Amino acid sequence: MSEENNKRENDQVSDREADxxxxxxxxxxxxxxxxxxxxxxxxxxxxxxxxxGEASDGGDDELAAKKKAAAEARAARAAARAKKxxxxxxxxxxxxxxxxxxVLDRLVEILNEHAGAEAIEExxxxxxxxxxxxxIVKADHWPQVANVLREHSExxxxxxxxxxxxxxxxxxxxxxxxxxxxxxxxxxxxIKTDRDQxxxxxxxxxxxxxxWPEREIYDLLGVDFPGHPDMRRIMMPDDWEGHPLRKDYSPxxxxx
Numbered sequence: 185m186s187e188e189n190n191k192r193e194n195d196q197v198s199d200r201e202a203d204x205x206x207x208x209x210x211x212x213x214x215x216x217x218x219x220x221x222x223x224x225x226x227x228x229x230x231x232x233x234x235x236x237g238e239a240s241d242g243g244d245d246e247l248a249a250k251k252k253a254a255a256e257a258r259a260a261r262a263a264a265r266a267k268k269x270x271x272x273x274x275x276x277x278x279x280x281x282x283x284x285x286x287v288l289d290r291l292v293e294i295l296n297e298h299a300g301a302e303a304i305e306e307x308x309x310x311x312x313x314x315x316x317x318x319x320i321v322k323a324d325h326w327p328q329v330a331n332v333l334r335e336h337s338e339x340x341x342x343x344x345x346x347x348x349x350x351x352x353x354x355x356x357x358x359x360x361x362x363x364x365x366x367x368x369x370x371x372x373x374x375i376k377t378d379r380d381q382x383x384x385x386x387x388x389x390x391x392x393x394x395x396w397p398e399r400e401i402y403d404l405l406g407v408d409f410p411g412h413p414d415m416r417r418i419m420m421p422d423d424w425e426g427h428p429l430r431k432d433y434s435p436x437x438x439x440x
Contacts, residue, residue, distance in 0.1 A: 282309040287369060288317035294339060298332045299325060310372065318372040323384055326375050327411075330390045333362060333373070340364050341371065344387070347397035349405045351431045356382040356407055360394070377407065386412035404429040 282288075292307050303325035310316040321329050333341040341362040350357045356377045363370040375384045386409035387394040398409045399418040406427035409415055417424065426433050 282311065282315045284309055284315040284317050288319075291317055291319065291339070291371065294336055295319070295329060295332060298336065299329045303329050305376070313372075316370065316372050318374065320374045320376065323375050323377055326373075326387070327385045327390075329373070330360075330387050333371075334390055340366065344391035344393045345370065347387070347394050347401065349401035349407055349429075351379075351405060351429065353379075353431055355379050356405060358384045358401060358407060360387060382407040383410060384408075385410055386415075388412050403427065406430060 288307055288309055292304060295304060303322055304319055305322050306320040308318055310318045333339055341364055343363050343365050345361040345363050346359075347361070348359050350359070356379055358375045358377070360373045360375075361370065362373065377384050382405070384407060386398055388398060388409070389411060395412070395414070396418060398412055399414065399416065401407050402409060402412075402415060403417040403419050404427055416422065420428065425436060428435070
């Protein structure tokens, strides 16, 4: 009995030693990593997967942002096209006539009747100047037109408000501004003339207030006014050479 017990104990010890040796061999084997070694390996394997997931999320966000930007750009282009079409519709609308158009039409009618249609070169509304009715009169018809403007019972342009001259480089212009003191309706009469030998029949015999303005235009721009009672310089000395307001004027002394 005692021998059997001893034998059993020896067998158990042998089994435990065999298990211990087997365990040590398993731990030392290169094909079977330990649990501690396995943890970093698993973590390393999982880490790229996490990065892949993050990259995927980032890519989705970037794609969504691009889609949003493209949608906004399309909307902006559509809005611009719509605005352009609206503006085009507005441009196609006929322009409303000037409130002074009937006044101009009546003036032209009177001048055609009493001075002849050939006297008028052009008639228009100067919108930039309070919708001022404006007529361009041919120079050789100006005396007759001026007489109609003053003496016609409907026009009665007895007051000459101003006379100015302009060097247009291609030609000269003289502008007479007239007003009816009763109706307060005013008009502008333009006469174009050659730039090399500018000449406009004087309006001084009809409106005496044209006297000094015509002399000033002659003095500074060189426009002659045949029929003027005193055609001479009014600002510059009589012996002055040239006309200072002409665009081709070159002073003898640049410092003057």
